[in-house]
Amino acid sequence: MKNIFATRWGLITVGAIIGILAPLLQKLGNPANMGICVACFERDIAGALGLHRAAVVQYMRPEIIGFVLGSMAAAYIFKEFRPRLGSATVVRFVLGVFAMIGALVFLGCPWRAVLRLAGGDGNAILGILGLTFGIWIGTLFLKKGYNLGRTQATHAAAGWMLPIIMLGFLILMVVFPQIQGQDKNDVLFYSTSGPGSMHAPLLVALIIGLAIGFLAQRSRFCTMGAIRDTVLFGQTHLLSGFISLVVFAFLTNLVLGQFNPGFAGQPVAHTMHVWNFAGMALAGLAFALAGGCPGRQLFLAGEGDGDAAVFVMGMIVGAGIAHNFGMASGPNGIGPHGIAAVVTGTLVCLFIGFTMRKKLA
């Protein structure tokens, strides 16, 4: 059976659906220009679990849970669930940690970078340029033979690990829901102010997350791959979906009155251009070396890829480190250790790129 979503028009349609739903989620309560941000939402999950104690970014985001479970449903329905792992797993964890640290210097993943652009935030341009630069560095390594080796087929249950964790998160959220005005319900932390306090209703966010997870698994939607394939092969297949997302998010923002052009005072953003660029360059390089944007890693984990699941865990842990160590930025600019974080992360990623060139027998 032909997979219509994996055609160019299928991908453009999926990009359009995400582009419409993300600003809609903002209308329904999610933070501005953050309808869906994989990095920010995983950071909020880290906060909900108490892995960091930044009071304004603590919420168990149902969209992320939906992404993984929706992808898993699609993979099972279309017989594409392939439990696999073992491709330099610990390296993927490290890449996940630094991808998150870089993203939090910019304040967003590639998804949010374009949603910020579609909302009029000019700082996003620096982020997208940085992202492209980082991915370009990654393609140079790919051309020189960089790769993390082969995966092995494994037990189906091994492929269920991240989906089960996500299900566990959902159960925690239902058992310990937010209490109005309280920053904690038993084990889960919540924000009473700031972006973490802003969210669409649980059920709506979960259903939209499931739908996007399902469609993205079918279409192989990937924001990093969009740029990488264009740079590496001159192939614009994935790019068409990414551009579709920007265009439809922009149009939806216009309709909803959410388009506010400018650089200063943009929501959950800062104007330090160099670090917007450098943070996203680090994230882009880490995504390119790991073979997928943060969204794609969630969808891969849903279809049984244990290495992608470890990358996701790396991102969640990385969010904890970023906030605990003062590496994450805020509306006023980069954190006290933001520069050290970007330099260290870039050195680590370059080390990985230079040293991991395995001849494939």
Place this chain on the structure above:
Amino acid sequence: MATTVDARGLSCPQPVILTINEIKKGKDKDIIVLVDTDTSKENVTRAAENQGCKIKEISSEGSEYRISITKA
């Protein structure tokens, strides 16, 4: 004789890189690419067609795919 490219277990974009390298540099007119995910199957097929090659046959064996490519 066809050259076989074993891209099983490799993550994106390795299967496509290996296939394009073989198309550009390999001597044989016929190439067999082995992959083990649907995404890789779609990506390799698309890349080969973009290089002007013909996809002769795609057969599945268990959870694996065997893609037969003929160079232009």
